[in-house]
Amino acid sequence: MAAIFLLLALLLLSERSLSVPICEAEKYVxxxxxxGMRNRNTRIALEAWNFCNEVGSEAPTMGSPRLADCADLSCPILAEDLDQRLGSKCEVYHWVNDTDNKLAAGxxxxxxxxxxxxxxxxxxxxKERYLGSLCKVQDNEEEPWFFWMIMLKNGNFDKNSTLCPENGKKVGKIVTGRNFPCFGQGCMNQPLVYHNYSRLIADENGTMHLTGGFNGTYDLDGKGAGKTSFFSVSWKKNVQSGSWVFSNTLTTSTKYPWLMLYIRADAAEGFNGGYHYNGRGMMRKLPESPNFKVKLTLDVKLGGGPNSQFYLIDIGSCWKNNGHPCDGEVLTDVTRYSEMIINPATTSWCRPDNLVSCPPYHTSASGEIIHRNETSRFPYSAYHLYCSPGNAQHLERPYDICDPYSNPQAQELIQILPHREWSVHGYPEKQGDGWIGDSRSWELDVGALSSRLYFYQDPGSKPAKRVWTSINVGTEIYVSNRQExxxxxxxxxxxxxxxxxxxSS
Structure with missing residues (x-):
């Protein structure tokens, strides 16, 4: 009888255990x-900024520095040929033409x-909104999306001009002890950009794909053969994975020693990182810390020299010091950036003897707060530098204000380096990981890591929702002393x- 009761008890326990719901892993979309860059059509735009993320003046004959390549590949579908192996029967339809891309102010x-x-x-x-209207994609009832954004930026700053505001405030004269490169009047110019519109190309199996690109230079006079600045971005399909492969080149020159080139996934509509206008982009849904991830494959072939701050990932957003979302009021809005630099030549400026370049505290993966003056515990080598927004009113000393001119409003910047503190989120653990000769496919828990980072807020204010409007990959070659x-x-x-x-964005 005891054996029967034991058997019944086991059966009841088994039944109850089966009735307990099984928690499935949260589904990500x-x-x-x-x-994954797998659309067979191209939706790619280019923007060029001067030092303060504006235009200032257009380059001769180039028009406004916003261009787009939006092309659809159309191949007849036949029962015996479903793989676009139709050669000349495939066609390319361009939604943006040269007249659109050459539009200039006025x-x-x-x-x-x-x-x-x-x-x-x-x-x-x-013009960006206009190009977006031509390139817009509406998938069923999903939110619309527009294009990947290639971003170029010229780091020259003419302190004798008044083109750039100071922490969002227009000033009649620039007074600063900071040094910036500039060869003289006109150093903040926009580039010459040449466009190879997407065209048909066949792979080794005869399957048709699109390929195209942008290239150009900042050296408007074209002098100094072999010594001019240069940039190039081209795209073609990886036949095995189906992804677009964006091939990028950036070369500095004596006149243009500080240049930036990124590919960006920006908010489909609204503000994006470092830009206070209503832009267009690729992200239909905006990621919020701590719940988002980023996947990418990166192959660095040439690093750009010791001053190349190569960003495996650069995330940007905007919120006010009181935690409220930005609203376009540049005196109180603050651009926030976090960047992972993987160039092993980049050292930690955050050190026990240089606390001014460290955030006030570090949050460990377990949630423990470690202050920067706890020299035996603070992970100084996990940080390159931290700087504070110039409109903050309650900063903890010592502090350093971020460059007040290179954004249309105040900015806050935290740059991190490969370290075991971040590797728990899929980031590189040590210097050299993911660098030249170490091509990798990354899955980064950017949401979890970004939720641990220090960003300034006014005392007593409600913590800001960290909603990110730009996610970038690329390099910033910072004031090179030779061509790189x-x-x-x-x-x-x-x-x-x-x-x-x-x-939704």
Whole structure:
């Protein structure tokens, strides 16, 4: 009888255990219109900024520095041939033409609904929206998306000009002890950009794909053969993975020693990192800390020299010091950046004898707060530098203010380095990981890591929602003392967010 009761008890326990719901892993979905870069059509734009993320003045004959390559590949589908192996029967349809890309400040847009500003800064924003209207993709009932953004930036700053505000405030004269490169009047110019529109190309199996690119220089006079600045971004399909492969080259020159080149996934609509206008981008859903991940494949071929701050990932957003979202008021908005630098030549400026370049505290993976003056415990080598927003009112000493001119508003910057503190989130653990000769496919828990980082807020204010509007990959060659070149490829780029927590852009 006892054996029977024991058997019944075991059966009851088994039944109850089967009735307990099994917790499934949270499902993540792509936040991007072109998740993983696998769309067979091209949706790619280019923007060029001067030092303060504006236009200032357009380059001769180039028009406003916003261009787009939006092309659809159309191949007849036959029962015996489903792989686009139709050669000349495939066609390319371009949604943006040369007339659109050459539009300059003051030009009338071909359609109504867009204002023809004479101000080059305002016109560039309007042109981006216009190009977006031509490239817009609406998948079923999903939110629309527009394009990947290639971003170029010239680091020259003419302190004798008043083009750049100081922490968002217009000033009549620049007074600063900071040093910036500039060869003289006109050093903040926009580049010459040449466009190879997407065209058909066959792979080794005869399957048709698209390929194209942008290239150019900042040296408007073209002098100094072999010594001019140069940039190039081209795209083609990886036949095995189906992803676009973006091949990038950036070369500095004596006149242009500080240049930046990134590929960006920006908010589909609204503000994005470092930009206070209504832009267009790739992210239909905006990632929020701590719940998002980024996937990409990065192959660095040339590093760009010791001053190349190569970003495996660079995330940007904007919120006020009181924790409220940005609203376009540049005196109180603050751009926030976090960047992982993988160039092993980049050292830690954050040290026990240089606390001014460290955040006030570090948060460990377990949630423990470690202050920067705890020299035996603070992970100084996990940080390159930290700097504070110039409009903050309650900073903890010692502090260093971020460059007040290179954004349209105040900015806060935290740059991190490969370290075991970050490797728990899939980031590189040591110097050299993911560098030249170590091509890798990364899955980064960017949401978890970014939730641990220190960002300034006014005392007593409600913590800001860390919603990120730009996610970038690329390099910033910072004031090189000789000509340097960086070369790299990016593919399989995706941003993943929880299916039930996605925030529309």
């Amino acid at each position: 792509s936040a991007l219109g072109d998740g 030009d009338k847009f071909p359609v109504s609904g867009f204002t023809s500003y004479r101000d080059p800064d305002l016109f560039a924003s309007e 070149t960086a070369e790299w490829t990016v593919s399989d780029f995706d941003v993943l967010v929880p299916e039930q927590k996605a925030i």
